[in-house]
Amino acid sequence: MKRPRIGVFKFTSCDGCQLTILNMEDEILDILELFDIAYFREATDKPLRGQFDISIVEGSISTDWQKEDIVDIRERSRHLITIGACATSGGLQALRNWASLSSYKKYVYPSPDIITALSTSTPISDHVYVDYELWGCPINKDALSETLISFLTGKRPGIPRYSLCMECKRHGIPCILVSSGEPCLGPITKAGCGALCTSFGRPCYGCFGPKDDANIESLMRYFQNTGLTHKDCISLLDKMNSYAYRKVRIEGSK
Amino acid sequence: MHTGRCELKAASKIIKVDYLSRVEGEGGLVIEIKDGKTARLRVNIFEAPRFFESFLRGRPYSDVMDFTARICGICPVAYQMSSVHAIEKIFGIEVEKPIRELRRLLYCGEWIESHALHIYLLNGPDFFGIESAWADREYLPIAKKGLTFKKLGNEILTILGGRSVHPVSVRVGGFYKTPGKKAIAALLPDLERAYEESLKEIKWAAGLKFNNNSWDTEYVSLTHQDEYPMNHGSVASNKGLNMPMEKFIESVQEYQVEYSTALHSGIKRDSSVSPYIVGPTSRLNLNHDRLPSEIKNVIKESGISLPITNTQMGIVARSVELAYAFYEAIRIINGYDEPDKPFVDFEPGAGKAVWITEAPRGILIHRYELDDAGHVKSCTIIPPTSQNFGHMEADIYRFLQNNADKSKDFIKKESEKIIRSYDPCISCSVHVVKIEK
Numbered sequence: 001m002k003r004p005r006i007g008v009f010k011f012t013s014c015d016g017c018q019l020t021i022l023n024m025e026d027e028i029l030d031i032l033e034l035f036d037i038a039y040f041r042e043a044t045d046k047p048l049r050g051q052f053d054i055s056i057v058e059g060s061i062s063t064d065w066q067k068e069d070i071v072d073i074r075e076r077s078r079h080l081i082t083i084g085a086c087a088t089s090g091g092l093q094a095l096r097n098w099a100s101l102s103s104y105k106k107y108v109y110p111s112p113d114i115i116t117a118l119s120t121s122t123p124i125s126d127h128v129y130v131d132y133e134l135w136g137c138p139i140n141k142d143a144l145s146e147t148l149i150s151f152l153t154g155k156r157p158g159i160p161r162y163s164l165c166m167e168c169k170r171h172g173i174p175c176i177l178v179s180s181g182e183p184c185l186g187p188i189t190k191a192g193c194g195a196l197c198t199s200f201g202r203p204c205y206g207c208f209g210p211k212d213d214a215n216i217e218s219l220m221r222y223f224q225n226t227g228l229t230h231k232d233c234i235s236l237l238d239k240m241n242s243y244a245y246r247k248v249r250i251e252g253s254k
Numbered sequence: 255m256h257t258g259r260c261e262l263k264a265a266s267k268i269i270k271v272d273y274l275s276r277v278e279g280e281g282g283l284v285i286e287i288k289d290g291k292t293a294r295l296r297v298n299i300f301e302a303p304r305f306f307e308s309f310l311r312g313r314p315y316s317d318v319m320d321f322t323a324r325i326c327g328i329c330p331v332a333y334q335m336s337s338v339h340a341i342e343k344i345f346g347i348e349v350e351k352p353i354r355e356l357r358r359l360l361y362c363g364e365w366i367e368s369h370a371l372h373i374y375l376l377n378g379p380d381f382f383g384i385e386s387a388w389a390d391r392e393y394l395p396i397a398k399k400g401l402t403f404k405k406l407g408n409e410i411l412t413i414l415g416g417r418s419v420h421p422v423s424v425r426v427g428g429f430y431k432t433p434g435k436k437a438i439a440a441l442l443p444d445l446e447r448a449y450e451e452s453l454k455e456i457k458w459a460a461g462l463k464f465n466n467n468s469w470d471t472e473y474v475s476l477t478h479q480d481e482y483p484m485n486h487g488s489v490a491s492n493k494g495l496n497m498p499m500e501k502f503i504e505s506v507q508e509y510q511v512e513y514s515t516a517l518h519s520g521i522k523r524d525s526s527v528s529p530y531i532v533g534p535t536s537r538l539n540l541n542h543d544r545l546p547s548e549i550k551n552v553i554k555e556s557g558i559s560l561p562i563t564n565t566q567m568g569i570v571a572r573s574v575e576l577a578y579a580f581y582e583a584i585r586i587i588n589g590y591d592e593p594d595k596p597f598v599d600f601e602p603g604a605g606k607a608v609w610i611t612e613a614p615r616g617i618l619i620h621r622y623e624l625d626d627a628g629h630v631k632s633c634t635i636i637p638p639t640s641q642n643f644g645h646m647e648a649d650i651y652r653f654l655q656n657n658a659d660k661s662k663d664f665i666k667k668e669s670e671k672i673i674r675s676y677d678p679c680i681s682c683s684v685h686v687v688k689i690e691k
Contacts, residue, residue, distance in 0.1 A: 012302040015278045015681045016327020016419040022375060023418060025405035029398070032388050043375060044386030045275040063302045092324050093304040117303050138327060138419040196416040200423050200430040205320060207420075235313070240324065 004053035004151065007039035009073055011059030011066050012093055012121060016138040017084035018042055018058045024141050031145075034152060052077045054151060060086040062093060062121040074128040081147065082124045085137035089209050090243035092137075094121040097243060123243065132157070137207040137240040140192055160191040163211045164204050167191040173198045183223050183236055188214035188245075209241035216249040269662050271670055276376040276386070278328055279680025283669055285654065293654050297643055297673065301680045307633050315341050315426060315602060315628040322620070322635065323420045326682045328371065331364040331411065332613030333635075334424040335485055336620040340609035341426050344624055345600045352593040353428045354485075355586050359438075360414045360421070361484045361611075362583040366407025367418060368614035369534070369576045372677045373459070374400020377569050380671050381462045399451070403576065406441070406448050410583060413438055428597030438587050445587070449580035452573070453552050459573035460556040465668075468563040469652065471645070472521065472528060473536035476612050482544045482578060483537060485611045490540055491530065492561065495521065500608040503619055506636065518644030519636070529644035532616025533676065534571035535562050549577055565649055568675045602628030613638050615677050639683035642676050 008018055022028065022043060031037075039048050055077035061067055074080055085091050097120045124130055134143055143159050150157040160166070164186040168175070176198055177184040184203035190211045197204050210216065220233045228236075237245040271283040280301040286294045306325055310318065318337045323330035335357060342349070349357075374397055375387040384390045387397040408418035413433055415421020423429045474495065478487035489495065489502040497505070507522045520527035539561035542550070553560065558570060606623045616638030623631040650669050657665060 010280065012304060013681070014324050014327040014330075015679075016324075016330070019327045019371075019419060022371065023404075023408060025401040025408070028401065029388070029394075040386075041273060041275045041280075042278065043276065044389065046385060062304075065300075066302065091304075092306075092309070092321060095309040096305055099309070121304075137324065138417070193417075197422050197430075200416055202422065202425070202430045235317075239317075239320070 003034060003036040005038040005051070006035045007048075007052040007055045007073070007077070008037070008042070009039070009055060009057045009059075009069075010041070011057070011070070011087070011124075012062040013059035013084065013086040013091060015042065015058075017087075017136075018056070020083070020139055020141045020144055021056075024145060027145055031148065035148065050076070053079065054148075055080045057082050057087050057124055058084055060090045060093060060121040060123060061127055062118050063116060064118065067118075067127060070124060070127050079131045079151070080124075080128065081132045081134060082130050083134045083139050083144065085135065085207065085209065085240040086121075087124045088133045088135050088244070089241040090121045090123050092240050092242075094243040095238055096121060098238070098246075121243075134159070135190055135209045135241075136192055140194070143192060161212050162191055163187055163214075164189045164191050164193070164195060164198075164208070167193075167195045168198050171195045171199060176201070176203050181226055183226070183228060183232075185219075185236060188216050188219050188248075206237070206239055206241055206245065209244045210248040214245075214248050215252060216245060217252055220249075265659075267662055269665050269669070271666055274670060274673060274680075276379070276674060277678050277680060278326075279678075279682070281678070281680045283650075283673065285650070285665065285669065287654075287658055293651065293658065295647060295650055295654070297647055299680055299683070301683075307635060310630045310633050313630050315624055315630070318622070318630065319424050319426075320420075320422075325635070325637070326679060327419050328368055328679060329364060329613045329615065329618075329682070330420045331360050331415070331424075332611060332618045333620075334421070335361060335611040336609050336613075336618045337622070338424055338426060339485060339611065340607045340620045340622050341624070342600075343607035343609060344605035344622065345426065345602060345628075347427055347598060347600045349428055349598060350593055352432070352591060353597075355590065356414065356429065356432060357424075358484050359410060359583055359586045359590075360424070362579040362586070363407045363410030363414065363418075365575060365579040365614050366583075367404050367411065368407075368677075369572045369579070370400050370404035370407060372614075373455075373569055373572050373576065374403070377572075377674050377677070380674060381569075399455070403448055403452065406444055407579075409441060409444075413441065425597060427600050428593075428595075430596060432592055432596040434592055435590055438590060442584065442587055445580055445584050449577065449584060452577040452580050453549070456549075456552050456558075456570075456573045456577055457556045459570045460558050462569065464564055464566050466564070467566050467649075467653070469565070470563070471565070471648075472530040473539045473561070474521075474530045474532050474617065474641075475536040475540050476610060476617060477540050478544070480544075482541050482582070483612050489610060489617065491521075491536075492539060499610045499619075502610065503608050503621060503634070503636070506619075506641070518647070519641045520644055529648050530641070531565060531645045531676075532638045532641050533568060534575050534614075534616075535565065535568050536616065537612060538562065538571040538574055545574075545578060546581055549574065549581065552577070565645075566672065566675045568677065572677070604628075615639060615679055615682075616641065637679065637682035639676070639678045639680065642678065643683065646673055646676050646678070 190208040269285040282298040322333035411418040476483035476487035477490040619636040
């Protein structure tokens with residue numbers, strides 16, 4: 001069988017999710033037997049050429065040229081998978097969606113006029129059709145290998161869509177929200193990290209984005225009853241997945 | 255050195271690297287030789303800006319470590335370390351010894367993971383003329399060795415921080431949770447094997463073939479009287495610089511050179527500004543006497559003469575530091591006793607502070623101003639790669655003075671190698687340089 005061609009692409013991001021591919025130290029050489037990694041700038045000099053069976057896309061769309069590039073990548077790809085909070089939800093840099101770009105630029109650059117960037121940072125799915133999304137900031141490497149294996153075997157990847165609370169219970173971690181009253185995003189957040197923060201005794205801060213049908217409003221009301229202000233609540237949602245949490249919240253209130 | 259103009263006996267030509275490979279982030283290179291006389295070059299950054307300093311404004315101090323980690327997926331610990339120490343300085347927090355040591359261990363994990371990635375997967379293939387670490391069967395055993403080292407670095411990060419990319423355990427005052435002695439001691443057998451192996455790798459790296467590129471330039475790193483620098487020390491250079499962290503940030507100035515359109519960082523001295531280099535070579539040159547004698551002996555046996563004056567030998571310095579990070583991790587684990595409490599109590603308050611730590615790629619400067627509630631009023635982040643850009647271009651410029659008449663392909667390949675030897679992290683650096691495409 002001809003090995004499926006994989007392309008790895010990057011838009012606006014920290015490189016951490018594509019690094020996950022290189023962090024599969026035990027599996028990477030096997031993956032290279034099964035797949036032809038035909039484009040991956042972080043690891044090889046191979047130029048961009050031809051069509052891909054799977055394109056793995058990291059990063060959000062935050063400049064004009066990226067809007068064009070993602071259309072080109074989609075046209076080259078039989079399947080397009082987005083990886084990480086930037087690609088699936090705009091990332092931390094999407095916080096500028098709720099601010100004015102000119103005020104943002106002037107705090108960073110001595111000559112803000114030379115900076116070309118869109119006033120928004122948006123997920124890939126706002127621009128082209130996405131076949132599958134892997135959430136997380138960063139993604140979980142087991143989820144990535146599960147997705148790649150599923151591609152070969154033609155099955156649906158076994159990636160959880162339920163909330164972090166399920167994972168937390170399974171790990172036998174006492175509920176931080178109930179027992180210590182700390183504002184934990186677990187009830188509205190996708191599982192997938194392995195209940196990391198709660199196992200370190202800190203509340204979930206939403207790396208994996210909103211779970212399906214998350215009732216965000218209800219959790220926000222609960223937080224407000226414990227003494228948090230409306231602003232504090234927004235600030236909890238406004239992190240790596242702010243775009244997705246805000247969207248689900250608005251949709252939920254309709 | 256920085257007139258940006260010199261006689262180049264070569265026909266007019268433009269050499270372009272559209273998209274640099276085997277570096278972190280998105281950048282290119284343009285070299286233009288005009289009329290056989292002048293050269294203009296620029297490391298061209300088209301990585302999109304992310305405006306971290308803007309959206310950190312108004313956020314509570316407790317968000318800062320989680321946010322700044324997201325600047326870089328390869329060195330998130332560096333961002334957490336520079337920011338947590340700066341904030342602790344503002345609040346007047348002194349952490350206890352086990353916490354100080356655990357943070358050093360966390361940094362060892364990151365140095366191992368990042369150095370192994372660069373030595374074996376990104377930079378190594380250059381010395382074998384191959385396009386990637388898996389492009390040639392003969393290189394595979396070398397790549398595998400690198401992956402084994404890298405995995406161990408990631409395991410340290412995972413035990414201490416939950417995961418290797420954007421770990422979750424660092425907080426102001428200490429850690430959210432500290433590991434038990436048993437949990438980290440389980441790493442010892444693997445670390446000891448890797449340390450022995452990594453000592454041999456210093457010889458391997460020193461035996462690679464380097465272009466002769468020695469020059470008299472300024473190497474800058476932290477320096478500390480008792481230890482090889484990571485989280486503490488003052489800023490020093492081989493040109494007599496030695497100052498506390500908060501003074502150094504005042505000495506750094508952005509400037510423009512004729513041959514480039516990107517802003518550069520340099521050190522202000524009277525009326526001039528000069529580029530400098532940060533990273534493993536600088537650290538090794540300024541701190542090699544703080545290395546354990548076993549490693550010093552291997553350096554000597556491998557024929558490495560210190561200080562290293564060839565900027566392309568970064569891979570050698572990185573190999574020495576890889577061995578040191580294993581040595582230091584073993585030392586810390588052996589001496590570790592879990593503290594009674596993972597963090598110290600404190601009162602947040604207003605203030606300003608600068609802190610610098612040694613990211614794998616060199617000094618990472620953070621400055622914060624907080625208000626009474628401990629919310630960020632303003633901040634400045636200067637990553638190592640943005641400090642190195644000026645030097646990187648000066649390095650390519652030197653190369654051109656002797657090689658401008660060579661083929662376009664040769665110039666292109668060699669320039670890419672020069673850039674790669676700095677282990678640039680463009681994702682980090684982007685917010686201080688001009689964006690172009």
